[in-house]
Amino acid sequence: MKHAVIAALGAAVASAHQHGHQHLHHAKRDQSTPVDVVSVPGPTVVVYELNGRLITEDEVQRGLQNGSLVMASDGQLSSAAPSSYAAPSTQAAYVAPTSSSSSVWIEPASTVVLSSSSTVEPSSAYAAPSSYAAPAPSKDTPQSYGSSSDDDDEDDGNHPGTGVDEDFPDGELDCSHFPEDYGAIPVDWMGLGGWTGIQQPGGFMGGFANIKTALTGESCTEGAYCSYACPAGYQKSQWPSDQGATGQSIGGVHCKGGKLHLTNTAMSSKLCMSGTDKVEVKVENKLGQNVAVCRTDYPGTEGETVPLNTMPGKTYPLTCPDADNYYNWQGGKTSAQYYVNPAGVAMKDACQWGSDANPWGNFAPMNLGVGFSNGRAWLSIFQNSPTTDAKLEFSVELKGDDMSGSCKYSNGQYCSDTGCSSTTGCTVSVGSGTATFVFS
Numbered sequence: 001m002k003h004a005v006i007a008a009l010g011a012a013v014a015s016a017h018q019h020g021h022q023h024l025h026h027a028k029r030d031q032s033t034p035v036d037v038v039s040v041p042g043p044t045v046v047v048y049e050l051n052g053r054l055i056t057e058d059e060v061q062r063g064l065q066n067g068s069l070v071m072a073s074d075g076q077l078s079s080a081a082p083s084s085y086a087a088p089s090t091q092a093a094y095v096a097p098t099s100s101s102s103s104v105w106i107e108p109a110s111t112v113v114l115s116s117s118s119t120v121e122p123s124s125a126y127a128a129p130s131s132y133a134a135p136a137p138s139k140d141t142p143q144s145y146g147s148s149s150d151d152d153d154e155d156d157g158n159h160p161g162t163g164v165d166e167d168f169p170d171g172e173l174d175c176s177h178f179p180e181d182y183g184a185i186p187v188d189w190m191g192l193g194g195w196t197g198i199q200q201p202g203g204f205m206g207g208f209a210n211i212k213t214a215l216t217g218e219s220c221t222e223g224a225y226c227s228y229a230c231p232a233g234y235q236k237s238q239w240p241s242d243q244g245a246t247g248q249s250i251g252g253v254h255c256k257g258g259k260l261h262l263t264n265t266a267m268s269s270k271l272c273m274s275g276t277d278k279v280e281v282k283v284e285n286k287l288g289q290n291v292a293v294c295r296t297d298y299p300g301t302e303g304e305t306v307p308l309n310t311m312p313g314k315t316y317p318l319t320c321p322d323a324d325n326y327y328n329w330q331g332g333k334t335s336a337q338y339y340v341n342p343a344g345v346a347m348k349d350a351c352q353w354g355s356d357a358n359p360w361g362n363f364a365p366m367n368l369g370v371g372f373s374n375g376r377a378w379l380s381i382f383q384n385s386p387t388t389d390a391k392l393e394f395s396v397e398l399k400g401d402d403m404s405g406s407c408k409y410s411n412g413q414y415c416s417d418t419g420c421s422s423t424t425g426c427t428v429s430v431g432s433g434t435a436t437f438v439f440s
Contacts, residue, residue: 156290156309156310156311156314157309157347158185158231158232158307158308158309158316159180159185159186159231160231161183161185161230161231161232161234161272162180162181162183163180163181163182163183164182164183164230164231164234164270164271164272165183165270166181166182166183166270167269167270168182168253168262168269168270168271169182170261170262170265170269171256171257171259171260171261172259172260173259173260174258174259174260175219175220175221175222175224175226175255175258175259175260176193176219176220177260178193178194178195178220178228179228179253179260179271180194182270182271183230183231183234183270183271183272184228184229184230184271184272185228185229185230185231185307187228187229187305187306187307187351189348189351189352190216190305190352191216191217192214192216192218192219192220193219193220194228195214195220195226195227195228195252196227196228196229196297196300196301196303196305196306197213197214197226197227197251197252197297197300197301197303197305198213198214198218198219198220198221198224198225198226198227198252199211199212199213199214199224199225199227199250199251199252199300199301200212200213200214200221200223200224200225201223201225201250204242204245205245206245207242207243207244207245207246208242208243208244208245208248208250209244209245209246211244211248211250213301220255220260221255222255222256222257222258223255223256224254224255225239225240225250225251225252225253225254225255225263225300226252226253226254226255226260227251227252227297227300227301228252228253228271229295229297229305229306229307230271230272230306230319231272232308232316232317232318232319233274233275233316233317233318233319234272234273234274234319235272235273235274235275235295235319235321235326235336236251236252236271236272236273236297236300237264237267237268237270237271237272237273238251238252238253238262238263238264238267238268238271239251239252239263239264239299239300239327240254240263240264241263241264243299243329247329247330249298249299249300249302249327249329250299250300251297251298251299251300251301252300253271274319275319275320275321275322275336275372276320276321276322276372276377278322278372278375278377278432279320279372279376279377279430279431279432279433279434279435280317280433280434280435281317281318281319281320281370281377281379281430281434281435281436281437282315282316282317282318282434282435282436282437283308283310283315283316283318283436283437283438283439284310284314284315284316284436284437284438284439285310285311285312285313285314285315285439286312286313286438286439286440287312287343287394287439287440288312288343289312289343289344290309290310290311290312290343290344290345290346290347291309291310291340291341291342291343291394291439292307292308292309292310292341292345292346292347292349292350292351292360293308293309293310293318293338293339293340293341293368294306294307294308294338294339294341294347294350294351294361294364295308295319295336295337295338295339296336296337296338296339298327298334298336298337299327299329303352303353303362304339304351304352304353304361304362304364305351305352305353306351307347307350307351308338309347310439315436318338318368318370318437319336319370320336320370320371320372320377321334321335321336321370321371321372322372322373323335323371323372323373324373333371333373334371335369335370335371335378336369336370336371337367337368337369337370338367338368338370339361339362339364339366339367339384340364340365340366340367340368340392340396340439341359341360341361341364342359342360342364342365342392342393343393343394343439345358345360349361350364356388359388359390362384362387363384363387363388363390364384364388365383365384365388365390365391365392366381366382366383366384366392366396366409367380367381367382367383367384367425368380368381368437369382369427375431376404376429376430376431377429377430377431377435378427378428378429379398379407379427379428379429379430379435379437380407380425380426380427381396381398381407381408381409381414381425381426381437382414382424382425382426383414383422383423383424383425385423389423391412392409394439394440395408395409395410395411395438395439395440396408396409396410396437396438396439397409397410397437397438397440398428398435398436398437398438399435399436399438400430400433400434400435400436401430401432401433401434401435402430402431402432402433403428403429403430403435404428404429404430405417405428406426406428407426407427407428408426414426416428
C-alpha cells in the first residue's frame with residue numbers, strides 16, 4: 001500500500017496540536033535520514049512538502065488533528081495510522097446518568113496519535129505571543145481582535161439555511177454541487193467548496209482505514225465523505241454506519257458514481273435535523289461585539305468548523321443533541337462541544353483550526369458542553385484544557401428554568417453552588433423550559 005509522506009525540510013520539525021488537546025513537541029530526526037541543511041543568517045524557516053507540492057503548517061496541523069497524518073520516529077509525517085493509534089476523544093463519550101443528582105458531564109479525554117518512539121508532553125501552559133496582550137477582565141469594554149466585514153454591520157454573517165426542511169434528492173446532485181438549497185450552509189473560508197471537511201478512506205479493515213483528509217483547494221471527489229454545517233438550531237444528520245477502523249469518526253454525505261448520496265437514511269431524509277425538543281438551549285450576547293461560537297464537526301474531521309456568529313443584543317438557538325437519538329461513538333452516547341472565542345474575532349478566523357499565535361479556533365479559551373439524556377439537558381462551561389489557560393475577558397453564565405444549580409464564569413473563575421475554581425468547570429442539568437448561555 002502506497003502512503004503519502006510529508007517531509008519537513010529544514011533544521012527543525014514544527015510542533016502541532018491534536019484535537020484531544022495534547023501538545024505535540026519536537027520529535028528527534030533520525031540521523032540516518034539524508035537532509036540538506038543550509039545555514040543562513042536569520043530565523044529557521046520550516047516548509048512542508050506533500051507529493052512534490054508545498055503545503056502550509058496549518059494544513060499539517062489539521063492533518064495531525066484529524067488523524068490523517070501521524071508523526072513518525074524519523075521526524076516525518078505520514079498518513080499511515082500506526083498500530084498504536086489512540087482513538088480521538090475530542091467529543092466526550094456521553095455517559096448517561098442514573099439520576100439527576102449523580103450525573104456528571106464527562107469532559108474530553110486527552111489522546112494522541114503517535115508512533116511508538118515519539119514522545120508527548122501534555123502542558124496547560126499558554127505562552128502568549130509578543131503581539132498578544134492579555135486583556136484585563138472587563139464586561140463593559142471587551143478586547144477587540146479585529147473583525148471582518150460580516151461582523152461590522154447588522155448582518156451577523158450566519159447563513160439562513162435555505163431548504164433546511166426539504167428532503168434531500170438522494171443520488172441526484174453532482175458531487176461538485178454544494179447542497180446549500182437543502183439546509184447545508186457553506187463554510188467558504190475552509191477552501192473546500194463549502195464543505196467543513198472531506199475524508200477519503202484508503203481501505204477497509206473492519207472499518208475505514210488510511211483516511212485522507214482533504215486540504216485547502218481540494219473538493220468532494222469520488223469515494224469521499226463530505227461533511228457540512230447546518231444553521232443555528234440544527235445539526236448534521238448524515239454519517240455512515242461504518243466508521244474509522246481505529247476510532248476515527250466519519251461524517252457527511254458520500255460521493256459515489258459522481259453523485260451525492262445520503263449515508264444515514266434511517267436517521268433522516270434531510271441533511272439537517274434539530275436537537276431535542278424537551279429543553280430549549282440558547283446563547284445570548286449582551287456584549288458590544290460579536291462572539292463566534294464554533295461547534296466541532298463531529299462525526300467528521302473534528303475541527304471546530306461549524307459556525308455561529310452571535311451579535312450584540314441578539315439571542316440564538318444552540319443545538320442540543322438528544323444523546324439517545326444521535327451519533328454513538330464505540331457504543332457511547334455523545335454530546336456537542338462548542339468553542340467560545342474572544343469578543344471581536346471574526347467568524348472566519350474563529351471557526352477553523354488555528355495556532356497558539358492567537359487565542360481562538362482550537363485555542364479558544366472556553367468550551368461549552370451541550371447534550372440531552374435521561375430526561376434532562378446537561379450543560380457545561382469549562383476551560384479549554386490543557387490546550388490553553390488563556391481566559392475570556394467577559395462573563396458567561398447559565399440562566400434558565402428548572403436548573404439543578406448554578407454555573408458561571410467570571411473574572412477567570414468557574415463558579416457553581418460548591419465554590420469557584422480557575423481550572424475546573426461547572427455543570428448543571430435542566431429538565432424543562434429554556435436554558436441560556438449569557439455573554440456579558
